[in-house]
Amino acid sequence: MDTSGAVIDRTDQSGLDDVLVLKDLVLRFRGQENDVVDGVSLTVRKGEVLCVVGESGCGKSVTAMALMGLLPKESARISSGNLTIGVDHFDLSKDALPNEMRGNTVAMIFQEPMTSLNPAFRIGDQIGEAVLRHRGGTRAEALARAEEMLTRVGIANPSQRLHEYPHQLSGGMRQRVMIAMALANDPSILIADEPTTALDVTIQAQILDLIRDLRDETGMGTIMITHDLGVVAEIADSVAVMYGGQVVEQGPVAEVFNNPQHPYTIGLMSAMPRLDQPGGRLAIVPGTVPTIANMPEGCRFRSRCAFATPTCASRPALADIADGHAVACHYAPLEDHVAVSA
Amino acid sequence: MKNDVILEAVDVVKHFGDGGGWLSRSPVVQAVDGVSLQVRRGETFAIVGESGCGKSTLARLLLRLLTPTSGKVMFDGHEISGTKGAALKKLRGDMQFIFQDPFSSLNPRMTIGKLVGEPLEVHAPDLSAQERRDKVAELLRKVGLRPEHAGRYPHEFSGGQRQRIGIARALASGPKLVIGDEPVSALDVSVQAQVINLLGDLSRDLGLTLVIIAHDLGVIRHMSDRVAVMYLGRIVESGPTAEVYAKPRHPYTQALLASIPSMGGKPEDHKANVLGEMPSPSAPPPGCRFHTRCPFAQAKCKTDTPVLSAAESDDHRVACHFWDTLDTSAPLAATTQQSKAAEARFALYRAATEGGTVTHKTQQTTERT
Numbered sequence: 001m002d003t004s005g006a007v008i009d010r011t012d013q014s015g016l017d018d019v020l021v022l023k024d025l026v027l028r029f030r031g032q033e034n035d036v037v038d039g040v041s042l043t044v045r046k047g048e049v050l051c052v053v054g055e056s057g058c059g060k061s062v063t064a065m066a067l068m069g070l071l072p073k074e075s076a077r078i079s080s081g082n083l084t085i086g087v088d089h090f091d092l093s094k095d096a097l098p099n100e101m102r103g104n105t106v107a108m109i110f111q112e113p114m115t116s117l118n119p120a121f122r123i124g125d126q127i128g129e130a131v132l133r134h135r136g137g138t139r140a141e142a143l144a145r146a147e148e149m150l151t152r153v154g155i156a157n158p159s160q161r162l163h164e165y166p167h168q169l170s171g172g173m174r175q176r177v178m179i180a181m182a183l184a185n186d187p188s189i190l191i192a193d194e195p196t197t198a199l200d201v202t203i204q205a206q207i208l209d210l211i212r213d214l215r216d217e218t219g220m221g222t223i224m225i226t227h228d229l230g231v232v233a234e235i236a237d238s239v240a241v242m243y244g245g246q247v248v249e250q251g252p253v254a255e256v257f258n259n260p261q262h263p264y265t266i267g268l269m270s271a272m273p274r275l276d277q278p279g280g281r282l283a284i285v286p287g288t289v290p291t292i293a294n295m296p297e298g299c300r301f302r303s304r305c306a307f308a309t310p311t312c313a314s315r316p317a318l319a320d321i322a323d324g325h326a327v328a329c330h331y332a333p334l335e336d337h338v339a340v341s342a
Numbered sequence: 343m344k345n346d347v348i349l350e351a352v353d354v355v356k357h358f359g360d361g362g363g364w365l366s367r368s369p370v371v372q373a374v375d376g377v378s379l380q381v382r383r384g385e386t387f388a389i390v391g392e393s394g395c396g397k398s399t400l401a402r403l404l405l406r407l408l409t410p411t412s413g414k415v416m417f418d419g420h421e422i423s424g425t426k427g428a429a430l431k432k433l434r435g436d437m438q439f440i441f442q443d444p445f446s447s448l449n450p451r452m453t454i455g456k457l458v459g460e461p462l463e464v465h466a467p468d469l470s471a472q473e474r475r476d477k478v479a480e481l482l483r484k485v486g487l488r489p490e491h492a493g494r495y496p497h498e499f500s501g502g503q504r505q506r507i508g509i510a511r512a513l514a515s516g517p518k519l520v521i522g523d524e525p526v527s528a529l530d531v532s533v534q535a536q537v538i539n540l541l542g543d544l545s546r547d548l549g550l551t552l553v554i555i556a557h558d559l560g561v562i563r564h565m566s567d568r569v570a571v572m573y574l575g576r577i578v579e580s581g582p583t584a585e586v587y588a589k590p591r592h593p594y595t596q597a598l599l600a601s602i603p604s605m606g607g608k609p610e611d612h613k614a615n616v617l618g619e620m621p622s623p624s625a626p627p628p629g630c631r632f633h634t635r636c637p638f639a640q641a642k643c644k645t646d647t648p649v650l651s652a653a654e655s656d657d658h659r660v661a662c663h664f665w666d667t668l669d670t671s672a673p674l675a676a677t678t679q680q681s682k683a684a685e686a687r688f689a690l691y692r693a694a695t696e697g698g699t700v701t702h703k704t705q706q707t708t709e710r711t
Contacts, residue, residue: 171393229531260687273538282539306700334690341701
């Protein structure tokens with residue numbers, strides 16, 4: 001996409017409900033030969049949870065960090081990327097999200113709540129800081145807001161917890177505190193990077209419930225980064241599957257899971273041990289993810305794809321195959337294009 | 343004792359800490375509190391539970407990396423709690439361990455050949471250098487690596503490959519039993535499947551007994567023959583995996599199974615039904631330790647400790663006062679409703695990755711519009 005200034009015009013009026021639109025993000029780390037994020041476009045609607053799913057190194061977290069403007073300028077170079085949040089437009093290759101919006105309109109929570117909370121400050125002061133920073137007011141008002149938020153995220157005894165330190169809380173409670181802090185300023189977008197990965201399964205279920213309830217309450221749009229297809233099925237409205245810095249398939253979650261098209265999506269789903277299909281050998285995705293420097297040209301999955309041909313050296317476009325369901329594969333749907341004999 | 347039992351724990355207790363001294367007030371952590379279990383020769387036995395339930399401590403007790411506070415552990419008919427010297431060295435050769443983190447468990451300054459050969463130096467000291475190299479090459483092949491990898495260092499390998507190296511190392515002494523503490527949980531899904539398949543193949547081909555400690559219920563369902571569910575240092579339910587998953591009898595097992603986010607389930611099915619969080623093992627609640635989070639808890643649960651006893655069958659045991667009055671409607675989510683075309687696609691994928699020949703119907707594929 002070609003842009004001439006920091007502020008771009010919004011030409012399409014198709015999605016009035018879109019709270020966040022990212023177009024064609026391309027990002028490279030200093031000293032690397034290849035783009036880590038290669039043309040990623042995402043759209044989040046009001047009240048919708050978009051899950052970005054993929055394995056380590058697929059660029060999902062980097063995409064989120066780039067959205068938030070959390071990548072240091074000197075090490076990450078964004079060569080293209082247009083971000084629209086509500087009515088504001090940003091050209092990420094020129095400037096990052098302004099500080100007034102970060103933590104205010106767009107909030108983020110992280111995987112490991114222990115390392116994202118400051119161990120030296122009380123919970124109340126940490127939540128209060130976010131409120132004071134963006135809304136002003138007195139310390140007492142900020143603390144009152146903090147207490148209200150703790151109640152909202154389901155922490156018992158909020159007035160007492162305000163005065164405790166992070167080490168006095170369990171992992172699940174810390175994540176609740178992170179969520180309280182993120183939502184203290186009523187953001188319109190929440191970016192959650194693997195928010196439940198460090199938690200036990202019963203606590204994970206509680207946190208997913210909480211995010212779902214808060215979403216219903218506030219109508220915020222949510223981008224959830226995860227590697228767990230189960231979590232995606234649980235909470236997402238739509239899903240984007242990433243591999244090697246590219247979105248290979250995206251669409252409404254039911255459509256993608258019931259009718260997966262990209263060989264990588266199919267491979268991921270087959271590789272997951274299922275409760276309802278025990279025993280036997282799991283189908284695998286052969287090999288491992290190449291390093292960024294060794295990513296093949298064209299379709300980046302082709303070095304691990306059983307169906308790859310020389311055609312795959314040209315990059316397949318992310319094209320619609322059904323309403324809102326898009327896939328980037330030359331051979332989709334597979335059953336029409338290939339046959340396998342033993 | 344039945345001779346098909348290879349490893350047995352009898353009322354094993356492990357408490358950490360001494361209750362504090364003059365200046366400190368450190369509480370006793372009751373990590374494992376009265377666990378009895380039997381692992382049969384050749385089976386895959388799984389221990390599942392959330393963090394802090396004592397499953398890793400139990401694994402270390404079974405391996406005699408820790409000495410129990412009370413109770414005993416029997417391996418191959420001998421008590422191993424007090425083993426020392428040469429007998430312990432022999433025992434270490436018979437029982438091996440696979441660690442969770444393939445990054446911190448391999449010495450970065452040793453080559454793969456040295457890492458895998460090291461256990462051989464201890465357990466087969468009479469091998470010549472050439473024999474040892476051959477054995478290392480054979481072990482590397484066995485776990486799906488190439489013999490020429492022996493000259494490389496751990497940082498040159500991916501997580502999945504490092505876990506294979508860890509497995510090769512564990513197999514070097516020719517163990518009868520391998521205990522894996524979260525052997526696949528640090529790996530990505532696609533790589534995890536490769537390692538799960540490898541462990542399955544090895545246990546079958548070598549007649550290994552596997553004990554897998556894990557928190558991922560899908561992995562356990564897939565790998566294990568029998569399973570024990572732990573909560574706060576005690577086993578709350580044990581039995582054949584298929585039976586425990588189909589008819590969970592303990593409210594905690596039911597909650598665990600209901601909490602798994604799975605493909606194809608509707609969100610409503612998964613509303614979290616366990617209240618709050620696990621209490622600290624330094625101050626476990628009296629009676630049934632689960633009663634503080636149990637939606638069915640009654641007065642009796644707060645005072646009387648339930649005993650693990652036969653429920654559905656002799657082999658399916660549960661520690662709950664009221665297991666026979668609870669509703670056990672299977673909490674498993676329905677399978678996905680995949681279209682015929684999608685099923686065909688999955689079949690194609692499996693066939694292709696398992697060595698089938700792929701032919702393209704349209705050689706010159708046109709770009710889709």
